[in-house]
Amino acid sequence: MGENVVTDGKRRMSSLEAFEPDPAVAFPCEFFQRPTVEVARALLGAVLVKQEEHGWCAARLVEVEAYLPEGDPANHAARGWSQRTAPMFQQGGILYVYAIYGRHRCVNVVTEPVGCGAAVLLRAAEPIAGIALLRRRRGDVPEEMLCRGPANLALAFGFDLCDNFRSVCSDTLFIQPPAEPPSPEEIAVSPRIGVTRGRDLLLRFFLRTSAAVSRQ
DNA sequence: AACATGATCAACT
């Protein structure tokens, strides 16, 4: 926690500082309507912000996975349209939330133009603001654990199946670009976690310095 | 109507 560096008078974000969410500088929907790997890499370091009735919460994305529109057997959309995967076939910039292993939920941001069936899975993030709100849903766990792992992230932010099709370019839910984009050396690439098919594809991207990454 | 599958987590050993 809290490499709360003050270098030259510019403050970096930390969990203890005030952080004003600003939809005006968030990624527009067109940002997501691009090749999935580009979007995945660009999301590292970006801040997911959700406004709620009782406040708002924010966390810095540090681990994502790409699920490609073509040649990716691990993609839920690989076998075509279904009621579950319907959100993935809309245009980029909305949520695809699915249930897995009984209890859990996983959150994806849909990518590429309409009809492609692609998304980026949000796997882990560092809490920046609204920690109490995250804890209310996640329980009393260390801060770096709050959004470590896709189901934990989904639970902490209170995402559920009803959030399918929800825009991530709205005033109540959006993603802000990184204040400081991570350097190329900071970004690590690996096979995706937990997939049975498409194990050979290197489509997991994470920040190697982050304590919130689910597995090195 | 029944069954197999799975992009997981927490709690063990």
Place this chain on the structure above:
DNA sequence: GTTGATCATGTTT
């Protein structure tokens, strides 16, 4: 590193 919990979804009967 292994395992059990537990259920939405898609596929088969």
